Amino acid sequence: MLLDNNRRNPSGILPSEITPQALFEQRRTVLKVAGVAAAGLLLPTQLQAAQTLDFQKTAFGKEEKLTSFEDVTSYNNYYEFGTGKEDPAREAVLFKPTPWTIKIEGAVKQSKTIGIEQLMKLAPLEERIYRMRCVEGWSMVIPWVGLPLKALIDWAQPTGNAKYIEFISYNDPRHMPGARIPVLDWPYIEGLRMDEAMQPLTILAVGLYGKVLPNQNGAPVRLVVPWKYGFKGAKAISTIRFVEQMPHTSWMKASAREYGFYANVNPAVDHPRWTQSSEKRIGAGLFAGRIKTRLFNGYDEVGQLYAGMDLQKNF
Amino acid sequence: MQAWIYKKTSNMRMMQYLVQWLAVLSAKNRILWLKALIWLGAFIPVLRLIYLGFTDGLGANPVEFIERSTGTWALVFLLLSLGITPLRYLTQQAWLIAVRRLLGLWMFAYACLHVTTYLWLDYQFDWADIAKDIVKHPYVLVGAAALLLTLPLAATSNQRAIKALRQRWKSLHKLVYVIGVLVLLHFWWLVKKDVTEPVIYSLVFALLITLRLPVFIKNRKS
Numbered sequence: 001m002l003l004d005n006n007r008r009n010p011s012g013i014l015p016s017e018i019t020p021q022a023l024f025e026q027r028r029t030v031l032k033v034a035g036v037a038a039a040g041l042l043l044p045t046q047l048q049a050a051q052t053l054d055f056q057k058t059a060f061g062k063e064e065k066l067t068s069f070e071d072v073t074s075y076n077n078y079y080e081f082g083t084g085k086e087d088p089a090r091e092a093v094l095f096k097p098t099p100w101t102i103k104i105e106g107a108v109k110q111s112k113t114i115g116i117e118q119l120m121k122l123a124p125l126e127e128r129i130y131r132m133r134c135v136e137g138w139s140m141v142i143p144w145v146g147l148p149l150k151a152l153i154d155w156a157q158p159t160g161n162a163k164y165i166e167f168i169s170y171n172d173p174r175h176m177p178g179a180r181i182p183v184l185d186w187p188y189i190e191g192l193r194m195d196e197a198m199q200p201l202t203i204l205a206v207g208l209y210g211k212v213l214p215n216q217n218g219a220p221v222r223l224v225v226p227w228k229y230g231f232k233g234a235k236a237i238s239t240i241r242f243v244e245q246m247p248h249t250s251w252m253k254a255s256a257r258e259y260g261f262y263a264n265v266n267p268a269v270d271h272p273r274w275t276q277s278s279e280k281r282i283g284a285g286l287f288a289g290r291i292k293t294r295l296f297n298g299y300d301e302v303g304q305l306y307a308g309m310d311l312q313k314n315f
Numbered sequence: 316m317q318a319w320i321y322k323k324t325s326n327m328r329m330m331q332y333l334v335q336w337l338a339v340l341s342a343k344n345r346i347l348w349l350k351a352l353i354w355l356g357a358f359i360p361v362l363r364l365i366y367l368g369f370t371d372g373l374g375a376n377p378v379e380f381i382e383r384s385t386g387t388w389a390l391v392f393l394l395l396s397l398g399i400t401p402l403r404y405l406t407q408q409a410w411l412i413a414v415r416r417l418l419g420l421w422m423f424a425y426a427c428l429h430v431t432t433y434l435w436l437d438y439q440f441d442w443a444d445i446a447k448d449i450v451k452h453p454y455v456l457v458g459a460a461a462l463l464l465t466l467p468l469a470a471t472s473n474q475r476a477i478k479a480l481r482q483r484w485k486s487l488h489k490l491v492y493v494i495g496v497l498v499l500l501h502f503w504w505l506v507k508k509d510v511t512e513p514v515i516y517s518l519v520f521a522l523l524i525t526l527r528l529p530v531f532i533k534n535r536k537s
Contacts, residue, residue: 075375083509086374136507138376183508254508273504275448280437282375286368289439 053125053207055145061129067140067283069209075282076216077134078235079183080169080176091177092215097236100220104152106241107162114155116220120206123151127210128203130226132233133265133297137274140282144224145207150198152240158194162242165197166190167223167234184250190223190234191247191261195305201226204237227296229263260315264306265297269315334406346413353414357421360388361428378436385429390498392422394519397495401526416472419491423469430462454504461497464490495520 078088081095100116125145133139153165171187173180196202205224206213213219218235225232231251251259258272267277278290296302306314333352337345364381367373373380396418403411438445449455468488470476477484499520502513 071375079508083507085376138379181509270451273452273454273507275444275452277447278444280376280378286373286377286436290437290441290444 051211053145053210053212055125055127055207055210058126058128060127061131061141061143064129064131064141066129066143067281071283072140072142072208073214073216077136077230078178078216078218080171080179080186080188080236081216082178083183087178088216089214092219095175095215095219097213097215097220102221102237103239104156104241105239106166106243107159108242109157109159112156114152116206119152119204119221120147122155123147125206126203128201128205128224128226130201130224131297132224132226132230133279133293135229135231135259135263135271135274135276137276137278138280138282139291139293143209144203144205145210145213146203146205146224148200149202149204149223150200152204153197156240156242158242161244163194164243164246165192165194166239166241166243166247167192167237168239168241169234170236170238185253186250187238188234188250189247190232190249191243192223192225192232193246193305196225196302199302199305201299201302227265227299227302229265231259232263262306262311262314264302264311264315265293266295266311266315267293268295269312334402334408334411338406338408342410346410349411349414350417353417353421357392357424360384360425378432381432382429382437385425385432386502389422389425389429390502390516392418392425393491393495393498394516394523396422397491397520397523400530401523404526404530420469420472423465423472426462426465454501457497457504458501461494461501464494464497468494492524 074089075085076088077085078092081088081091098116101113102116102119103111103113105111125147127143127145129141129143131139131141158165167190169188169190170176171179173186179186192202203224205218205222206220208214208217213222218233221237222235223233223237246261249259249261251263252261265276270276277293279293280290281288333349337349340348364373364384367380368377396415399411399415399418403409434440434445438448449459468490471480471484471487480487499513499517502516503510506513
C-alpha cells in the first residue's frame with residue numbers, strides 16, 4: 001500500500017515526509033505497551049478475569065501426569081516466531097491475539113467470518129487432557145481448554161463438495177520475525193479429511209491450564225488433533241476453507257518424503273531422520289529414558305477412520 | 316543470529332591478541348601457557364552443563380540440550396585443530412603445532428561425551444533400539460562412522476605412536492578431513508529446516524581447507 005502510494009503519489013506527499021516504517025512500528029509498540037500498562041493500572045481485576053476461562057472438566061487423560069505449565073509454554077515449535085524452541089516464548093510477547101476473526105470460506109453455503117468471542121460460545125468449553133507427540137520424537141501431556149471442531153463445522157454449514165478442511169494460520173512478517181524468513185512456504189497451511197475433522201477428539205483449543213492460550217502456543221485459537229503429530233495443529237488460525245481436493249500443507253511442500261498429509265502417530269512408520277518407535281517425555285528428567293510410542297498416540301478409537309488404508313503409504 | 320556471529324568474531328579477535336602475546340614469551344613458556352589456557356577453556360562447556368544440570372537450567376528437554384552442546388563443542392575443537400596449520404603460516408609462528416594434538420584430543424573428549432549422552436541418557440543402553448536408529452537414519456550412521464574413524468587418531472595421539480609410525484602417522488591423521496566431512500553431514504541431516512548453523516560451520520571448514528591449498532600445491536610441485 002505504502003509503496004503503491006509512493007509510486008503513483010496521488011496525494012502529493014513527499015516521500016521524506018512519510019514516517020519511516022521502523023519508527024512507525026516503534027511508535028505502535030510504545031503505544032501498545034503503554035496501553036497494556038494503563039489497562040493494568042486501571043482495571044487489574046478485569047484483566048485478570050480475562051485470563052481465566054470458564055470450562056467443564058472431562059474424563060480425557062485423567063490418569064496422565066501433566067507436563068508443567070513452564071515446559072508447555074517455553075518449549076515450542078512455532079516457526080513464525082523463530083526456529084529455536086525458546087524463540088516463540090520470547091518473540092511472541094507483543095503479539096496481539098485480540099480482536100480476532102476467522103474467515104470461513106470455500107465449499108460452504110455462504111462465506112462468513114466469526115469472531116473469537118462468538119466461536120467460544122458455539123459449544124461449552126471443555127478441558128481435554130491430551131498427549132501431544134511431536135514428529136521430532138518428544139511428547140507432552142497438555143490440559144487444553146477448547147471446543148470440538150465439529151461445533152464450528154456445523155455452524156459453517158459446508159456443502160456436499162467439502163471433502164477436506166484447510167486451516168490457514170495468521171501470517172504477519174511485521175510482528176512475526178520468523179515469517180520474514182522463508183524456512184517454510186508462508187502462510188502455514190494444515191488440513192484434515194472431513195471425517196477426521198468431525199471426530200469428537202478433534203478440538204479447537206482456546207486455552208491451556210485453565211487460562212487463555214499463551215501466544216507461543218498459538219493464541220487465540222489453534223487446532224489440536226491428539227492422534228497426529230504435533231505439526232498438524234495449526235496455530236493462530238485466521239482462515240478455515242472447505243475444499244474438495246486434499247490440501248497441500250506447508251510441511252508437505254517442504255519435504256513430501258518426510259511429512260505426509262495424514263501424519264498419524266505410528267511407531268511402525270519411521271521418519272527418515274528420527275526414530276518413531278519411542279519418544280522422550282518432556283519434564284520426565286535427565287535419566288528417565290524413552291517411552292514406547294503407541295499407534296495413533298494411544299487413541300485407538302480413531303482406527304476406524306483408516307480401515308483398509310495402507311498406513312505405510314498414507315503416512 | 317547477529318549476536319551469535321558477533322560472539323564468534325569477537326572470539327576470533329581475542330585469539331589473535333592471544334597469539335601476539337604468546338609470541339613474545341620464550342619458546343617453552345608459551346607452549347605451556349597456551350596448553351594451560353586450552354585446558355582451562357576446554358573445561359568451561361562441560362562445567363557449564365554440570366552447573367546448569369544442578370540448577371535446573373537445561374530447559375524442557377535436557378537430554379537434547381546436552382547432546383547439542385557436546386556435539387557442537389566437538390565440532391568446534393575439530394575446527395580449532397584444523398585451524399592450527401593455516402594460523403601457523405599466517406602468523407609465522409611455527410611452534411603453534413605443539414598444541415594441535417591437544418585440540419584434537421579435546422574434540423575426541425567432547426565426541427565421547429556426546430555419544431555417551433546418546434547411548435545412556437537418550438537410549439538407556441537399549442542396544443536393539445540403538446542399532447535400529449543407526450542403521451535406519453543416515454545422520455546417525457555418519458555420526459557413528461565419524462566416531463569410529465576418530466578412535467585410531469585418538470589412540471595414536473602420543474609421542475610413542477608418532478615415533479613408531481613415522482611417515483604413516485601423517486597419512487593416518489589425514490583422516491581428520493574425512494571426519495570433518497562426516498560430522499558436517501551429521502549436522503546438516505539432523506537439522507529439520509533451519510540450516511543456518513550447519514551452513515556457518517561448513518563455511519568455516521571450507522575456509523580452513525582453502526587456506527591449505529597454496530601450501531598443498533607448493534608441496535606437490537617440489
